Amino acid sequence: MKALIKPNEYFEKSTYENEKTNLFSQVWNFVGFISDFNEVNDFIVSNISGIPVVVQNLKGTIRAFKNVCSHRHSIIQTTQKGNRALMCPYHGWAYNEKGIPFGIPKKPLFNFTTEELECLKLEEYKIEICGSLVFVKIKKDDVSLSDFLGKFYKEIEKMTNSFGQLIDINEIEIEANWKIIVENTLESYHVALIHSETFQKLGAEGLDFTFDKDNSLWDAPVLIKENEGKQSKIYKPYQKRDYKIEGYKHLIIFPNILISSTYGVSFNLSHIIPISEGVTLFKSYVFVTKKEEEDKNEVIEKMFHDSLINFNRKVFDEDKVICQEVQKGVKYSNYDGQLSDEEARVGHFQERYKLYIQY
Missing domain, CATH: 2.102.10.10 (Rieske [2Fe-2S] iron-sulphur domain)
Known part of the structure:
Protein backbone atom coordinates (compact mmCIF):
# COMPACT_ATOMS: atom_id res chain seq x y z
CA MET A 1 0.00 0.00 0.00
CA LYS A 2 1.08 3.61 -0.50
CA ALA A 3 2.33 5.55 2.50
CA LEU A 4 -0.08 8.24 3.73
CA ILE A 5 2.44 10.70 5.13
CA LYS A 6 3.98 12.58 2.21
CA PRO A 7 7.72 13.31 1.99
CA ASN A 8 7.24 17.05 2.60
CA GLU A 9 5.48 16.31 5.91
CA TYR A 10 8.80 15.10 7.32
CA PHE A 11 10.61 18.40 6.86
CA GLU A 12 8.23 21.34 6.45
CA LYS A 13 8.00 23.69 9.41
CA SER A 14 4.29 24.29 8.78
CA THR A 15 3.63 20.57 9.39
CA TYR A 16 5.62 20.67 12.63
CA GLU A 17 3.61 23.68 13.85
CA ASN A 18 0.38 21.96 12.83
CA GLU A 19 1.34 18.90 14.88
CA LYS A 20 1.69 21.00 18.02
CA THR A 21 -1.85 22.33 17.66
CA ASN A 22 -3.72 19.37 16.22
CA LEU A 23 -1.84 16.35 17.56
CA PHE A 24 0.17 16.80 20.74
CA SER A 25 -2.36 19.14 22.34
CA GLN A 26 -5.10 16.54 21.74
CA VAL A 27 -3.53 13.35 23.13
CA TRP A 28 -2.25 12.09 26.46
CA ASN A 29 1.49 12.87 26.74
CA LYS A 139 -7.01 19.52 25.86
CA LYS A 140 -9.98 19.84 28.19
CA ASP A 141 -12.25 16.98 27.14
CA ASP A 142 -13.74 13.79 28.55
CA VAL A 143 -11.34 11.30 26.92
CA SER A 144 -9.70 9.49 29.82
CA LEU A 145 -6.31 7.82 29.66
CA SER A 146 -8.09 4.47 29.84
CA ASP A 147 -10.17 5.44 26.81
CA PHE A 148 -7.08 6.57 24.95
CA LEU A 149 -5.08 3.38 25.63
CA GLY A 150 -8.09 1.16 24.95
CA LYS A 151 -7.53 -2.60 25.10
CA PHE A 152 -3.82 -2.07 25.83
CA TYR A 153 -4.44 -0.27 29.14
CA LYS A 154 -4.16 -3.42 31.27
CA GLU A 155 -1.12 -4.65 29.35
CA ILE A 156 0.70 -1.33 29.83
CA GLU A 157 -0.30 -1.25 33.48
CA LYS A 158 1.08 -4.74 34.10
CA MET A 159 4.25 -4.16 32.08
CA THR A 160 5.18 -0.87 33.70
CA ASN A 161 4.28 -1.99 37.22
CA SER A 162 6.97 -4.63 36.65
CA PHE A 163 9.66 -2.05 36.00
CA GLY A 164 12.31 -2.66 38.64
CA GLN A 165 15.81 -1.23 38.66
CA LEU A 166 16.50 1.52 36.13
CA ILE A 167 19.90 0.58 34.71
CA ASP A 168 20.35 3.09 31.89
CA ILE A 169 19.09 6.39 30.52
CA ASN A 170 20.34 7.12 27.02
CA GLU A 171 19.71 10.47 25.33
CA ILE A 172 20.53 10.90 21.64
CA GLU A 173 19.90 13.93 19.46
CA ILE A 174 18.98 12.73 15.99
CA GLU A 175 18.88 14.96 12.92
CA ALA A 176 15.63 13.50 11.66
CA ASN A 177 11.93 14.21 11.98
CA TRP A 178 10.30 12.48 14.93
CA LYS A 179 7.91 10.50 12.69
CA ILE A 180 10.80 8.90 10.82
CA ILE A 181 12.17 7.59 14.12
CA VAL A 182 8.79 6.34 15.35
CA GLU A 183 8.12 4.56 12.04
CA ASN A 184 11.57 2.97 12.15
CA THR A 185 10.70 1.33 15.47
CA LEU A 186 7.39 -0.01 14.14
CA GLU A 187 8.79 -2.40 11.53
CA SER A 188 11.35 -5.20 11.47
CA TYR A 189 11.86 -5.10 7.68
CA HIS A 190 15.10 -3.13 8.16
CA VAL A 191 16.52 -5.42 10.86
CA ALA A 192 18.48 -7.83 8.65
CA LEU A 193 20.46 -5.02 7.04
CA ILE A 194 20.74 -2.42 9.81
CA HIS A 195 20.92 -4.66 12.91
CA SER A 196 22.61 -7.79 11.54
CA GLU A 197 24.97 -8.06 14.52
CA THR A 198 22.52 -6.87 17.18
CA PHE A 199 18.71 -7.10 17.11
CA GLN A 200 18.58 -9.73 14.36
CA LYS A 201 20.35 -12.20 16.66
CA LEU A 202 17.36 -12.06 19.01
CA GLY A 203 15.36 -13.68 16.20
CA ALA A 204 12.14 -11.73 16.75
CA GLU A 205 9.97 -12.08 13.66
CA GLY A 206 6.44 -12.57 12.36
CA LEU A 207 3.31 -10.54 11.70
CA ASP A 208 1.41 -11.04 14.95
CA PHE A 209 0.10 -7.48 15.18
CA THR A 210 -2.78 -6.15 17.28
CA PHE A 211 -4.36 -2.77 16.56
CA ASP A 212 -6.70 -0.76 18.75
CA LYS A 213 -7.59 2.91 18.35
CA ASP A 214 -4.32 4.86 17.93
CA ASN A 215 -2.05 2.17 19.35
CA SER A 216 -0.59 -1.14 18.20
CA LEU A 217 1.28 -4.15 19.55
CA TRP A 218 3.70 -6.68 18.07
CA ASP A 219 4.15 -10.12 19.68
CA ALA A 220 7.12 -12.10 18.37
CA PRO A 221 8.79 -15.38 19.24
CA VAL A 222 12.57 -15.34 19.74
CA LEU A 223 15.28 -17.86 18.89
CA ILE A 224 16.18 -18.92 22.44
CA LYS A 225 13.78 -19.70 25.27
CA GLU A 226 14.23 -17.86 28.54
CA ASN A 227 15.68 -20.81 30.46
CA GLU A 228 17.74 -22.45 27.73
CA GLY A 229 21.52 -22.80 27.91
CA LYS A 230 23.56 -20.06 29.55
CA GLN A 231 20.47 -17.88 29.96
CA SER A 232 19.04 -20.12 32.65
CA LYS A 233 21.57 -18.86 35.21
CA ILE A 234 21.05 -15.21 34.21
CA TYR A 235 17.27 -15.37 34.50
CA LYS A 236 17.05 -17.58 37.58
CA PRO A 237 16.61 -14.64 40.04
CA TYR A 238 13.59 -13.38 38.07
CA GLN A 239 11.41 -16.49 38.06
CA LYS A 240 8.92 -15.16 40.62
CA ARG A 241 8.08 -12.07 38.59
CA ASP A 242 4.45 -11.08 37.92
CA TYR A 243 4.84 -10.29 34.23
CA LYS A 244 5.95 -13.17 31.98
CA ILE A 245 5.91 -13.46 28.19
CA GLU A 246 7.32 -16.14 25.91
CA GLY A 247 9.39 -13.93 23.62
CA TYR A 248 9.45 -10.29 22.59
CA LYS A 249 6.68 -7.68 22.83
CA HIS A 250 6.71 -4.17 21.36
CA LEU A 251 3.98 -1.58 21.89
CA ILE A 252 3.39 2.00 20.79
CA ILE A 253 1.51 4.50 22.90
CA PHE A 254 0.54 6.92 20.16
CA PRO A 255 2.16 9.01 19.00
CA ASN A 256 5.67 8.86 20.44
CA ILE A 257 6.14 6.31 23.27
CA LEU A 258 7.51 2.83 22.53
CA ILE A 259 7.67 0.10 25.18
CA SER A 260 9.31 -3.27 24.57
CA SER A 261 10.17 -6.31 26.65
CA THR A 262 12.00 -9.60 26.24
CA TYR A 263 10.53 -12.42 28.35
CA GLY A 264 9.14 -9.78 30.75
CA VAL A 265 12.62 -9.64 32.32
CA SER A 266 14.10 -6.62 30.55
CA PHE A 267 12.23 -3.54 29.40
CA ASN A 268 12.90 -0.52 27.24
CA LEU A 269 10.82 2.63 27.13
CA SER A 270 11.71 5.08 24.36
CA HIS A 271 10.39 8.64 24.32
CA ILE A 272 10.62 10.30 20.90
CA ILE A 273 10.59 14.06 21.57
CA PRO A 274 10.33 16.52 18.65
CA ILE A 275 12.71 19.48 18.96
CA SER A 276 12.08 20.93 15.49
CA GLU A 277 10.86 19.69 12.13
CA GLY A 278 14.28 18.13 11.52
CA VAL A 279 15.70 17.35 14.96
CA THR A 280 14.48 14.87 17.57
CA LEU A 281 15.56 13.96 21.10
CA PHE A 282 15.52 10.19 21.51
CA LYS A 283 15.36 9.30 25.20
CA SER A 284 15.61 5.63 26.17
CA TYR A 285 15.14 4.02 29.59
CA VAL A 286 16.25 0.44 30.30
CA PHE A 287 14.77 -1.46 33.25
CA VAL A 288 15.03 -4.96 34.62
CA THR A 289 12.05 -6.53 36.31
CA LYS A 290 11.64 -6.68 40.06
CA LYS A 291 13.23 -9.71 41.73
CA GLU A 292 13.77 -11.42 45.05
CA GLU A 293 16.69 -9.81 46.87
CA GLU A 294 18.04 -13.12 48.17
CA ASP A 295 18.57 -14.33 44.60
CA LYS A 296 21.56 -12.14 43.95
CA ASN A 297 24.86 -12.81 42.20
CA GLU A 298 26.49 -9.42 41.73
CA VAL A 299 28.94 -10.59 39.08
CA ILE A 300 26.30 -12.21 36.88
CA GLU A 301 23.90 -9.35 37.50
CA LYS A 302 26.46 -6.76 36.39
CA MET A 303 27.29 -8.76 33.26
CA PHE A 304 23.58 -8.99 32.44
CA HIS A 305 22.99 -5.28 32.99
CA ASP A 306 26.03 -4.32 30.92
CA SER A 307 24.90 -6.58 28.09
CA LEU A 308 21.43 -4.99 28.06
CA ILE A 309 22.85 -1.47 28.08
CA ASN A 310 25.38 -2.19 25.34
CA PHE A 311 22.78 -3.98 23.21
CA ASN A 312 20.23 -1.18 23.40
CA ARG A 313 22.77 1.59 22.82
CA LYS A 314 24.24 -0.21 19.82
CA VAL A 315 20.81 -0.79 18.25
CA PHE A 316 19.78 2.84 18.73
CA ASP A 317 23.09 4.13 17.37
CA GLU A 318 22.46 2.04 14.26
CA ASP A 319 18.94 3.45 13.97
CA LYS A 320 20.25 7.01 14.34
CA VAL A 321 22.51 6.64 11.32
CA ILE A 322 19.83 5.31 8.98
CA CYS A 323 17.09 7.70 10.19
CA GLN A 324 19.37 10.63 9.41
CA GLU A 325 19.88 9.25 5.90
CA VAL A 326 16.09 9.01 5.47
CA GLN A 327 15.74 12.64 6.57
CA LYS A 328 18.20 13.69 3.87
CA GLY A 329 16.32 11.69 1.24
CA VAL A 330 12.74 12.83 1.90
CA LYS A 331 13.64 16.36 0.78
CA TYR A 332 14.27 15.06 -2.75
CA SER A 333 11.78 12.21 -3.10
CA ASN A 334 9.18 12.23 -5.89
CA TYR A 335 7.38 9.18 -4.45
CA ASP A 336 4.82 8.70 -1.69
CA GLY A 337 6.56 5.61 -0.32
CA GLN A 338 5.36 2.00 -0.21
CA LEU A 339 4.44 -0.25 2.73
CA SER A 340 4.49 -4.06 2.89
CA ASP A 341 2.55 -6.35 5.22
CA GLU A 342 5.60 -6.33 7.50
CA GLU A 343 5.19 -2.55 7.74
CA ALA A 344 1.50 -2.69 8.69
CA ARG A 345 2.12 -0.92 11.99
CA VAL A 346 3.71 1.98 10.10
CA GLY A 347 0.56 2.14 7.97
CA HIS A 348 -1.65 2.16 11.07
CA PHE A 349 0.45 4.91 12.67
CA GLN A 350 0.11 7.00 9.52
CA GLU A 351 -3.65 6.45 9.32
CA ARG A 352 -4.13 7.57 12.92
CA TYR A 353 -1.76 10.51 12.46
CA LYS A 354 -3.82 11.72 9.50
CA LEU A 355 -6.99 11.72 11.62
CA TYR A 356 -5.44 14.40 13.84
CA ILE A 357 -3.61 16.52 11.30
CA GLN A 358 -5.74 19.07 9.48
CA TYR A 359 -4.75 21.44 6.74
Whole structure:
Protein backbone atom coordinates (compact mmCIF):
# COMPACT_ATOMS: atom_id res chain seq x y z
CA MET A 1 0.00 0.00 0.00
CA LYS A 2 1.08 3.61 -0.50
CA ALA A 3 2.33 5.55 2.50
CA LEU A 4 -0.08 8.24 3.73
CA ILE A 5 2.44 10.70 5.13
CA LYS A 6 3.98 12.58 2.21
CA PRO A 7 7.72 13.31 1.99
CA ASN A 8 7.24 17.05 2.60
CA GLU A 9 5.48 16.31 5.91
CA TYR A 10 8.80 15.10 7.32
CA PHE A 11 10.61 18.40 6.86
CA GLU A 12 8.23 21.34 6.45
CA LYS A 13 8.00 23.69 9.41
CA SER A 14 4.29 24.29 8.78
CA THR A 15 3.63 20.57 9.39
CA TYR A 16 5.62 20.67 12.63
CA GLU A 17 3.61 23.68 13.85
CA ASN A 18 0.38 21.96 12.83
CA GLU A 19 1.34 18.90 14.88
CA LYS A 20 1.69 21.00 18.02
CA THR A 21 -1.85 22.33 17.66
CA ASN A 22 -3.72 19.37 16.22
CA LEU A 23 -1.84 16.35 17.56
CA PHE A 24 0.17 16.80 20.74
CA SER A 25 -2.36 19.14 22.34
CA GLN A 26 -5.10 16.54 21.74
CA VAL A 27 -3.53 13.35 23.13
CA TRP A 28 -2.25 12.09 26.46
CA ASN A 29 1.49 12.87 26.74
CA PHE A 30 3.93 10.83 28.81
CA VAL A 31 5.89 13.08 31.20
CA GLY A 32 7.64 10.72 33.62
CA PHE A 33 7.48 7.83 36.05
CA ILE A 34 5.76 7.75 39.44
CA SER A 35 9.23 7.31 40.95
CA ASP A 36 10.12 10.79 39.67
CA PHE A 37 7.62 12.24 42.16
CA ASN A 38 8.34 10.26 45.34
CA GLU A 39 9.05 13.28 47.51
CA VAL A 40 6.95 16.38 48.11
CA ASN A 41 8.09 19.12 45.67
CA ASP A 42 9.73 16.68 43.24
CA PHE A 43 9.07 18.09 39.78
CA ILE A 44 9.67 17.56 36.06
CA VAL A 45 9.21 20.18 33.37
CA SER A 46 8.01 19.37 29.88
CA ASN A 47 7.09 21.13 26.66
CA ILE A 48 3.76 19.89 25.37
CA SER A 49 2.40 21.33 22.15
CA GLY A 50 4.78 24.27 22.59
CA ILE A 51 3.46 24.97 26.10
CA PRO A 52 5.84 24.92 29.10
CA VAL A 53 4.39 22.54 31.70
CA VAL A 54 5.53 21.69 35.20
CA VAL A 55 4.46 18.40 36.81
CA GLN A 56 5.03 18.40 40.56
CA ASN A 57 4.29 16.54 43.77
CA LEU A 58 2.40 19.10 45.81
CA LYS A 59 1.44 17.90 49.30
CA GLY A 60 1.49 14.29 48.10
CA THR A 61 -0.56 14.76 44.90
CA ILE A 62 0.93 14.99 41.43
CA ARG A 63 -0.39 18.10 39.67
CA ALA A 64 0.36 19.72 36.30
CA PHE A 65 0.34 23.47 35.63
CA LYS A 66 1.49 25.89 32.97
CA ASN A 67 5.03 26.71 34.07
CA VAL A 68 4.57 30.49 33.81
CA CYS A 69 4.18 32.88 36.73
CA SER A 70 0.95 34.89 36.70
CA HIS A 71 2.72 37.95 38.13
CA ARG A 72 5.28 38.97 35.48
CA HIS A 73 5.43 35.87 33.25
CA SER A 74 8.71 34.26 34.27
CA ILE A 75 9.21 30.52 33.92
CA ILE A 76 8.75 29.09 37.43
CA GLN A 77 10.74 25.85 37.46
CA THR A 78 13.81 26.53 35.33
CA THR A 79 15.59 23.17 35.44
CA GLN A 80 14.54 19.92 33.77
CA LYS A 81 13.78 18.23 37.09
CA GLY A 82 14.47 18.65 40.77
CA ASN A 83 12.97 19.26 44.19
CA ARG A 84 11.89 22.79 44.91
CA ALA A 85 8.80 24.67 46.04
CA LEU A 86 6.53 25.93 43.27
CA MET A 87 7.96 29.44 43.55
CA CYS A 88 8.86 31.95 40.85
CA PRO A 89 12.59 32.75 40.82
CA TYR A 90 11.96 36.36 39.71
CA HIS A 91 9.98 37.94 42.58
CA GLY A 92 9.35 34.95 44.83
CA TRP A 93 5.67 34.35 44.21
CA ALA A 94 4.85 30.93 45.66
CA TYR A 95 1.89 28.78 44.63
CA ASN A 96 -0.09 26.24 46.63
CA GLU A 97 -1.26 22.78 45.58
CA LYS A 98 -4.17 24.33 43.67
CA GLY A 99 -1.87 26.66 41.72
CA ILE A 100 -3.12 29.74 43.56
CA PRO A 101 -0.56 32.35 44.75
CA PHE A 102 -0.31 32.16 48.52
CA GLY A 103 3.17 33.45 49.32
CA ILE A 104 3.64 36.94 47.85
CA PRO A 105 6.47 39.18 49.07
CA LYS A 106 5.14 42.61 50.12
CA LYS A 107 1.61 41.34 49.58
CA PRO A 108 -0.17 44.37 51.17
CA LEU A 109 1.15 46.57 48.35
CA PHE A 110 -1.02 44.67 45.87
CA ASN A 111 -4.32 44.99 47.78
CA PHE A 112 -5.54 41.65 46.38
CA THR A 113 -8.94 40.32 47.32
CA THR A 114 -9.40 36.57 47.73
CA GLU A 115 -11.29 36.47 44.46
CA GLU A 116 -8.49 38.30 42.64
CA LEU A 117 -5.91 35.81 43.92
CA GLU A 118 -8.03 32.91 42.72
CA CYS A 119 -8.18 34.51 39.27
CA LEU A 120 -4.37 34.39 39.22
CA LYS A 121 -4.41 30.60 39.54
CA LEU A 122 -1.95 28.84 37.24
CA GLU A 123 -3.61 27.09 34.31
CA GLU A 124 -3.98 23.43 35.31
CA TYR A 125 -3.89 20.34 33.12
CA LYS A 126 -5.24 16.85 33.63
CA ILE A 127 -2.96 14.18 35.11
CA GLU A 128 -3.59 10.44 34.90
CA ILE A 129 -1.46 7.42 35.71
CA CYS A 130 -1.24 3.97 34.14
CA GLY A 131 1.00 1.54 35.99
CA SER A 132 4.19 3.48 36.70
CA LEU A 133 3.69 6.03 33.89
CA VAL A 134 2.45 9.60 34.41
CA PHE A 135 0.58 11.36 31.60
CA VAL A 136 -0.62 14.93 31.03
CA LYS A 137 -3.30 16.17 28.66
CA ILE A 138 -3.59 19.76 27.48
CA LYS A 139 -7.01 19.52 25.86
CA LYS A 140 -9.98 19.84 28.19
CA ASP A 141 -12.25 16.98 27.14
CA ASP A 142 -13.74 13.79 28.55
CA VAL A 143 -11.34 11.30 26.92
CA SER A 144 -9.70 9.49 29.82
CA LEU A 145 -6.31 7.82 29.66
CA SER A 146 -8.09 4.47 29.84
CA ASP A 147 -10.17 5.44 26.81
CA PHE A 148 -7.08 6.57 24.95
CA LEU A 149 -5.08 3.38 25.63
CA GLY A 150 -8.09 1.16 24.95
CA LYS A 151 -7.53 -2.60 25.10
CA PHE A 152 -3.82 -2.07 25.83
CA TYR A 153 -4.44 -0.27 29.14
CA LYS A 154 -4.16 -3.42 31.27
CA GLU A 155 -1.12 -4.65 29.35
CA ILE A 156 0.70 -1.33 29.83
CA GLU A 157 -0.30 -1.25 33.48
CA LYS A 158 1.08 -4.74 34.10
CA MET A 159 4.25 -4.16 32.08
CA THR A 160 5.18 -0.87 33.70
CA ASN A 161 4.28 -1.99 37.22
CA SER A 162 6.97 -4.63 36.65
CA PHE A 163 9.66 -2.05 36.00
CA GLY A 164 12.31 -2.66 38.64
CA GLN A 165 15.81 -1.23 38.66
CA LEU A 166 16.50 1.52 36.13
CA ILE A 167 19.90 0.58 34.71
CA ASP A 168 20.35 3.09 31.89
CA ILE A 169 19.09 6.39 30.52
CA ASN A 170 20.34 7.12 27.02
CA GLU A 171 19.71 10.47 25.33
CA ILE A 172 20.53 10.90 21.64
CA GLU A 173 19.90 13.93 19.46
CA ILE A 174 18.98 12.73 15.99
CA GLU A 175 18.88 14.96 12.92
CA ALA A 176 15.63 13.50 11.66
CA ASN A 177 11.93 14.21 11.98
CA TRP A 178 10.30 12.48 14.93
CA LYS A 179 7.91 10.50 12.69
CA ILE A 180 10.80 8.90 10.82
CA ILE A 181 12.17 7.59 14.12
CA VAL A 182 8.79 6.34 15.35
CA GLU A 183 8.12 4.56 12.04
CA ASN A 184 11.57 2.97 12.15
CA THR A 185 10.70 1.33 15.47
CA LEU A 186 7.39 -0.01 14.14
CA GLU A 187 8.79 -2.40 11.53
CA SER A 188 11.35 -5.20 11.47
CA TYR A 189 11.86 -5.10 7.68
CA HIS A 190 15.10 -3.13 8.16
CA VAL A 191 16.52 -5.42 10.86
CA ALA A 192 18.48 -7.83 8.65
CA LEU A 193 20.46 -5.02 7.04
CA ILE A 194 20.74 -2.42 9.81
CA HIS A 195 20.92 -4.66 12.91
CA SER A 196 22.61 -7.79 11.54
CA GLU A 197 24.97 -8.06 14.52
CA THR A 198 22.52 -6.87 17.18
CA PHE A 199 18.71 -7.10 17.11
CA GLN A 200 18.58 -9.73 14.36
CA LYS A 201 20.35 -12.20 16.66
CA LEU A 202 17.36 -12.06 19.01
CA GLY A 203 15.36 -13.68 16.20
CA ALA A 204 12.14 -11.73 16.75
CA GLU A 205 9.97 -12.08 13.66
CA GLY A 206 6.44 -12.57 12.36
CA LEU A 207 3.31 -10.54 11.70
CA ASP A 208 1.41 -11.04 14.95
CA PHE A 209 0.10 -7.48 15.18
CA THR A 210 -2.78 -6.15 17.28
CA PHE A 211 -4.36 -2.77 16.56
CA ASP A 212 -6.70 -0.76 18.75
CA LYS A 213 -7.59 2.91 18.35
CA ASP A 214 -4.32 4.86 17.93
CA ASN A 215 -2.05 2.17 19.35
CA SER A 216 -0.59 -1.14 18.20
CA LEU A 217 1.28 -4.15 19.55
CA TRP A 218 3.70 -6.68 18.07
CA ASP A 219 4.15 -10.12 19.68
CA ALA A 220 7.12 -12.10 18.37
CA PRO A 221 8.79 -15.38 19.24
CA VAL A 222 12.57 -15.34 19.74
CA LEU A 223 15.28 -17.86 18.89
CA ILE A 224 16.18 -18.92 22.44
CA LYS A 225 13.78 -19.70 25.27
CA GLU A 226 14.23 -17.86 28.54
CA ASN A 227 15.68 -20.81 30.46
CA GLU A 228 17.74 -22.45 27.73
CA GLY A 229 21.52 -22.80 27.91
CA LYS A 230 23.56 -20.06 29.55
CA GLN A 231 20.47 -17.88 29.96
CA SER A 232 19.04 -20.12 32.65
CA LYS A 233 21.57 -18.86 35.21
CA ILE A 234 21.05 -15.21 34.21
CA TYR A 235 17.27 -15.37 34.50
CA LYS A 236 17.05 -17.58 37.58
CA PRO A 237 16.61 -14.64 40.04
CA TYR A 238 13.59 -13.38 38.07
CA GLN A 239 11.41 -16.49 38.06
CA LYS A 240 8.92 -15.16 40.62
CA ARG A 241 8.08 -12.07 38.59
CA ASP A 242 4.45 -11.08 37.92
CA TYR A 243 4.84 -10.29 34.23
CA LYS A 244 5.95 -13.17 31.98
CA ILE A 245 5.91 -13.46 28.19
CA GLU A 246 7.32 -16.14 25.91
CA GLY A 247 9.39 -13.93 23.62
CA TYR A 248 9.45 -10.29 22.59
CA LYS A 249 6.68 -7.68 22.83
CA HIS A 250 6.71 -4.17 21.36
CA LEU A 251 3.98 -1.58 21.89
CA ILE A 252 3.39 2.00 20.79
CA ILE A 253 1.51 4.50 22.90
CA PHE A 254 0.54 6.92 20.16
CA PRO A 255 2.16 9.01 19.00
CA ASN A 256 5.67 8.86 20.44
CA ILE A 257 6.14 6.31 23.27
CA LEU A 258 7.51 2.83 22.53
CA ILE A 259 7.67 0.10 25.18
CA SER A 260 9.31 -3.27 24.57
CA SER A 261 10.17 -6.31 26.65
CA THR A 262 12.00 -9.60 26.24
CA TYR A 263 10.53 -12.42 28.35
CA GLY A 264 9.14 -9.78 30.75
CA VAL A 265 12.62 -9.64 32.32
CA SER A 266 14.10 -6.62 30.55
CA PHE A 267 12.23 -3.54 29.40
CA ASN A 268 12.90 -0.52 27.24
CA LEU A 269 10.82 2.63 27.13
CA SER A 270 11.71 5.08 24.36
CA HIS A 271 10.39 8.64 24.32
CA ILE A 272 10.62 10.30 20.90
CA ILE A 273 10.59 14.06 21.57
CA PRO A 274 10.33 16.52 18.65
CA ILE A 275 12.71 19.48 18.96
CA SER A 276 12.08 20.93 15.49
CA GLU A 277 10.86 19.69 12.13
CA GLY A 278 14.28 18.13 11.52
CA VAL A 279 15.70 17.35 14.96
CA THR A 280 14.48 14.87 17.57
CA LEU A 281 15.56 13.96 21.10
CA PHE A 282 15.52 10.19 21.51
CA LYS A 283 15.36 9.30 25.20
CA SER A 284 15.61 5.63 26.17
CA TYR A 285 15.14 4.02 29.59
CA VAL A 286 16.25 0.44 30.30
CA PHE A 287 14.77 -1.46 33.25
CA VAL A 288 15.03 -4.96 34.62
CA THR A 289 12.05 -6.53 36.31
CA LYS A 290 11.64 -6.68 40.06
CA LYS A 291 13.23 -9.71 41.73
CA GLU A 292 13.77 -11.42 45.05
CA GLU A 293 16.69 -9.81 46.87
CA GLU A 294 18.04 -13.12 48.17
CA ASP A 295 18.57 -14.33 44.60
CA LYS A 296 21.56 -12.14 43.95
CA ASN A 297 24.86 -12.81 42.20
CA GLU A 298 26.49 -9.42 41.73
CA VAL A 299 28.94 -10.59 39.08
CA ILE A 300 26.30 -12.21 36.88
CA GLU A 301 23.90 -9.35 37.50
CA LYS A 302 26.46 -6.76 36.39
CA MET A 303 27.29 -8.76 33.26
CA PHE A 304 23.58 -8.99 32.44
CA HIS A 305 22.99 -5.28 32.99
CA ASP A 306 26.03 -4.32 30.92
CA SER A 307 24.90 -6.58 28.09
CA LEU A 308 21.43 -4.99 28.06
CA ILE A 309 22.85 -1.47 28.08
CA ASN A 310 25.38 -2.19 25.34
CA PHE A 311 22.78 -3.98 23.21
CA ASN A 312 20.23 -1.18 23.40
CA ARG A 313 22.77 1.59 22.82
CA LYS A 314 24.24 -0.21 19.82
CA VAL A 315 20.81 -0.79 18.25
CA PHE A 316 19.78 2.84 18.73
CA ASP A 317 23.09 4.13 17.37
CA GLU A 318 22.46 2.04 14.26
CA ASP A 319 18.94 3.45 13.97
CA LYS A 320 20.25 7.01 14.34
CA VAL A 321 22.51 6.64 11.32
CA ILE A 322 19.83 5.31 8.98
CA CYS A 323 17.09 7.70 10.19
CA GLN A 324 19.37 10.63 9.41
CA GLU A 325 19.88 9.25 5.90
CA VAL A 326 16.09 9.01 5.47
CA GLN A 327 15.74 12.64 6.57
CA LYS A 328 18.20 13.69 3.87
CA GLY A 329 16.32 11.69 1.24
CA VAL A 330 12.74 12.83 1.90
CA LYS A 331 13.64 16.36 0.78
CA TYR A 332 14.27 15.06 -2.75
CA SER A 333 11.78 12.21 -3.10
CA ASN A 334 9.18 12.23 -5.89
CA TYR A 335 7.38 9.18 -4.45
CA ASP A 336 4.82 8.70 -1.69
CA GLY A 337 6.56 5.61 -0.32
CA GLN A 338 5.36 2.00 -0.21
CA LEU A 339 4.44 -0.25 2.73
CA SER A 340 4.49 -4.06 2.89
CA ASP A 341 2.55 -6.35 5.22
CA GLU A 342 5.60 -6.33 7.50
CA GLU A 343 5.19 -2.55 7.74
CA ALA A 344 1.50 -2.69 8.69
CA ARG A 345 2.12 -0.92 11.99
CA VAL A 346 3.71 1.98 10.10
CA GLY A 347 0.56 2.14 7.97
CA HIS A 348 -1.65 2.16 11.07
CA PHE A 349 0.45 4.91 12.67
CA GLN A 350 0.11 7.00 9.52
CA GLU A 351 -3.65 6.45 9.32
CA ARG A 352 -4.13 7.57 12.92
CA TYR A 353 -1.76 10.51 12.46
CA LYS A 354 -3.82 11.72 9.50
CA LEU A 355 -6.99 11.72 11.62
CA TYR A 356 -5.44 14.40 13.84
CA ILE A 357 -3.61 16.52 11.30
CA GLN A 358 -5.74 19.07 9.48
CA TYR A 359 -4.75 21.44 6.74
